[in-house]
Amino acid sequence: MNTNYHIKSFCSIKNNQVSLNGSVVYKDEENSFSQFIKAAYKQQNSKYPKFFKMDNLSKLAFLAADILLKNENLSKEKENNIAIVFSNKSSSLDTDRKHQESIQNKESYFPSPAVFVYTLPNICIGEISIKYKLYSENSFFIFDSFNATHLLTYTNSLLSSNKANQVLCGWVEFDDENNYQAFLYLVSTKGTTKHNKQDIIKLYNT
Amino acid sequence: MSKVYVSHNNIISSLGFSSDAVVSKISKETSGLQRIDNKSILPEPFYTSLINTEILQENFNKLHPKAEYTRLEQMMITSLSKVIDASNIKLNDRVGLILSTTKGNVDALDTNNPFSKDRAYLSELGNQVKNFFGFKNKAIVVSNACVSGILAVAIAKRYIQQDVYDHVFITSGDVITEFILSGFNSFQALSSAPCKPYDADRTGINIGEVAASVLVTNNSTDLAKEAVTVLGEGSCNDANHISGPSRTGEGLYRSMQSAFKQANITAEDVDFISAHGTATMYNDEMEAIAFNRMQLSNVPLNSLKGYFGHSLGASGLVETIVGMHALKNNTLYKSLGFETLGVTKPLNIITKTTEKNITRFLKTASGFGGCNTAILFQKTN
Numbered sequence: 329m330n331t332n333y334h335i336k337s338f339c340s341i342k343n344n345q346v347s348l349n350g351s352v353v354y355k356d357e358e359n360s361f362s363q364f365i366k367a368a369y370k371q372q373n374s375k376y377p378k379f380f381k382m383d384n385l386s387k388l389a390f391l392a393a394d395i396l397l398k399n400e401n402l403s404k405e406k407e408n409n410i411a412i413v414f415s416n417k418s419s420s421l422d423t424d425r426k427h428q429e430s431i432q433n434k435e436s437y438f439p440s441p442a443v444f445v446y447t448l449p450n451i452c453i454g455e456i457s458i459k460y461k462l463y464s465e466n467s468f469f470i471f472d473s474f475n476a477t478h479l480l481t482y483t484n485s486l487l488s489s490n491k492a493n494q495v496l497c498g499w500v501e502f503d504d505e506n507n508y509q510a511f512l513y514l515v516s517t518k519g520t521t522k523h524n525k526q527d528i529i530k531l532y533n534t
Numbered sequence: 535m536s537k538v539y540v541s542h543n544n545i546i547s548s549l550g551f552s553s554d555a556v557v558s559k560i561s562k563e564t565s566g567l568q569r570i571d572n573k574s575i576l577p578e579p580f581y582t583s584l585i586n587t588e589i590l591q592e593n594f595n596k597l598h599p600k601a602e603y604t605r606l607e608q609m610m611i612t613s614l615s616k617v618i619d620a621s622n623i624k625l626n627d628r629v630g631l632i633l634s635t636t637k638g639n640v641d642a643l644d645t646n647n648p649f650s651k652d653r654a655y656l657s658e659l660g661n662q663v664k665n666f667f668g669f670k671n672k673a674i675v676v677s678n679a680c681v682s683g684i685l686a687v688a689i690a691k692r693y694i695q696q697d698v699y700d701h702v703f704i705t706s707g708d709v710i711t712e713f714i715l716s717g718f719n720s721f722q723a724l725s726s727a728p729c730k731p732y733d734a735d736r737t738g739i740n741i742g743e744v745a746a747s748v749l750v751t752n753n754s755t756d757l758a759k760e761a762v763t764v765l766g767e768g769s770c771n772d773a774n775h776i777s778g779p780s781r782t783g784e785g786l787y788r789s790m791q792s793a794f795k796q797a798n799i800t801a802e803d804v805d806f807i808s809a810h811g812t813a814t815m816y817n818d819e820m821e822a823i824a825f826n827r828m829q830l831s832n833v834p835l836n837s838l839k840g841y842f843g844h845s846l847g848a849s850g851l852v853e854t855i856v857g858m859h860a861l862k863n864n865t866l867y868k869s870l871g872f873e874t875l876g877v878t879k880p881l882n883i884i885t886k887t888t889e890k891n892i893t894r895f896l897k898t899a900s901g902f903g904g905c906n907t908a909i910l911f912q913k914t915n
Contacts, residue, residue: 412771419638419656419677424713428643431716434574444717445777445902448636450678454903457771463788466771466905467685470675472657478674485692491768491792 333487334519336494338531339396341368341388341510348395350534361505365391372398376459381442382452383423384508389414389452389500390459392510396496397460400514410514411465411492412453413482416501419449419470452500465491474499474511476528483515483523499532536752538691539914541761542620543855546613546745547842548583551593553760557859560867561887565841567728567740576715581728583742583843584710585609599666604639604649606709607662609745614705617747618667620758623701630699631669633660634676634686634706635847641711663705671699677847680810680901681769682706683746684850687909688767690750700752707745708846714741721777723814729844731811731837731869732818732883734876739812742843746852754914760862762911765799765894768792772904779816783824785906786898790828793896793908801829804910805892806866806884808857810899811837812844813871817900822877830896831880840870850899850907857895861913864891 339348344364346354354368365387369379374394382390393412402408423446430438445451450468457466465486469478483495498512511532515523521531544552548566549559559566566583570576587605594608597615610633623629635656642653652658660673676682676689683706690702708714718724718741725738750764751757770792772785779786794800807830809821825831838853845852860867868887875881893913900906 417655417657421654424637424640424643424654427717428640428713431712432645439716439720441717441720441777444720447713447717448677448679448902450903450905451776454771454776454905457773457904458775461773463770463773463784465769466678466903467676467689467769468678470656470660470677471672472655472661475672481693481696481698482689485696489692489695489796 333484333515333517333523335521335523335527335531336514336516336519337396337399338513339392341392346395348399361508382455383446385420385422385449385500385502386446386452386455388502388508388510390455392500392512393456393496394459396512396514408460408462409464409493410462411486411495412456412462413467413479413495413497414453414500415469415471415475415479416449416499417470417472418501418503420447422502422504423447474532476525476532480525480528487515535695537754538694538764539751539754539757539761540687540764540854540858541749541751541758542617543748543758543858544613544616544746545852545855546585546609548585549841551589553855553859557856560841560856561865563868563870563887565728565870567843575712576719579726580715580724581740582710585743603662604653606639606707607659609707610663610705611666613745613747614663614703617703617749621749625667625669627670628700629669630671630693630702631664631673632676632686632690632702632704633663633673634682634704634851635659636677636679636682636708637714640713641709679903679905680846681850681899681905681907682847684854684897684899684907684909685769686851687750687764687854688769688907691764691767694750694752702750703747704750704851705745705747706848706851708848710741710743725813728871729813729839730871731813731839732875732877732881733872734874736813736815736876739814740843742845744842744845744848744852746848746855748851748855757914759915760858761914762858762861763914765910765912766793766797767909769905769907772906774904776904777902779820779900783820783827785904786821786824786900787827789906789908790898793910797910799910801833804830804833804894804896806895807833807835808853808895808897809835809837811839813839819877822879822881825881826879832882834866834882834884836867836869836884850897854897857897857911861892861895865889
């Protein structure tokens, strides 16, 4: 197995705080998640109006990916073969509950395609792929907790089989406004942090 | 790199409780779809395929369950138990488990459902299946929209080639719920007639209920008669729209390119295509464009949605299993519901079930979020 891969950068959003490569870039401990994520989006100057139509999971994953990828100064002329491998515990349950609520009572029955489309966890991967024109490998996995071993194995497989040049991977969890976390990292042939289980867990816990 | 095979398999559906029984119905061009008119599920009548509850429970009870299991768990466990029995493999730490589903036990969110709402967590579904059989490794749950079932095969192959596992069991399924039907209906995608993939008079999709399971292994001995070698796979995004396919078929085209490159074969080497064919205009048209870009327009092609409906998380896997049996039986199965070409690019749709010596097939799927997957399979015997 090739162990010559590195973690080039990482981004985390939790407890109403956004950090990139370990440094806090935005913090707002007062507000609810909805207010916090909108304010963070504005402060980060993401300029992507579709953001406001996204569900909570997509907003969380999109912003974390955008902050990380923006910092990479990716080429706009040539394609970037960056695979996306995401995971979480709650799938799209936050939006699933909203759709269920809209059909629970026949007297107030109002299922909406704008909600239903977000009842799949991989929609957030689609949103990021559209913004960054990533026609690359993508997959969404569910585990009951952060699974560094799985992400390591799958990422190494994509890189060593030349399916991708870099892999954006991690954990994007949104159960409810008080239980959310994004931890994304970019695996590449360049970088200072070794791509191994211990270092992934260390970064996840910081 | 070690070779990877898809071997023992099972299908549970309205067409039967074993792959052989289901394939025998398909060879007779029998559809598993039926009309349902039940206002408590959906305001309008719709077509679906439903697993027979009595036979499911009878089969499941033979496994002596010691707790209460949801309908989906019963489907998956019953299906997987048949594959584990046929494989005769000891479940040690070199054996993996992958579950493919889009919505899992989402019916547990319904206030009228007897199970706890916590059962709707997909990891809980994974734990239920893992613990029932005593797998040593955690279940890997794949939830990547409508490509999940076929993507699971690619993931199993990758795990084996990374030398993490020697064998991976995959089980897949989704249940027919008001949740799913009301959602697709809000998109005005549901047909009130049996679906007609690629046909000029198509009226939309049918959702169907299936559980399908396979063994993926690196061991070339003790393979099932219909076992196939995985030649190459790819799974690429459209980067275009979250709920509509790309007009150029970009992601599907790239997925096929990736699979052909890895397999090191060309379009002429493919004997048939088991396509996605949901019978929506956008999907069918997108596929026609992508297959033409790959020079695959002359290759015989079918969609199996006319037999099962779209079985979501199971669809890619159940269609792969039928493809494996097609190779073994040297038979091209009719694309049920098709009469007149209703896409703007030529396709060679199979209009009559025919015997033919065949060796390789291409399986494709596409889904919401812009995801696509393509895998090339080759007969082993």
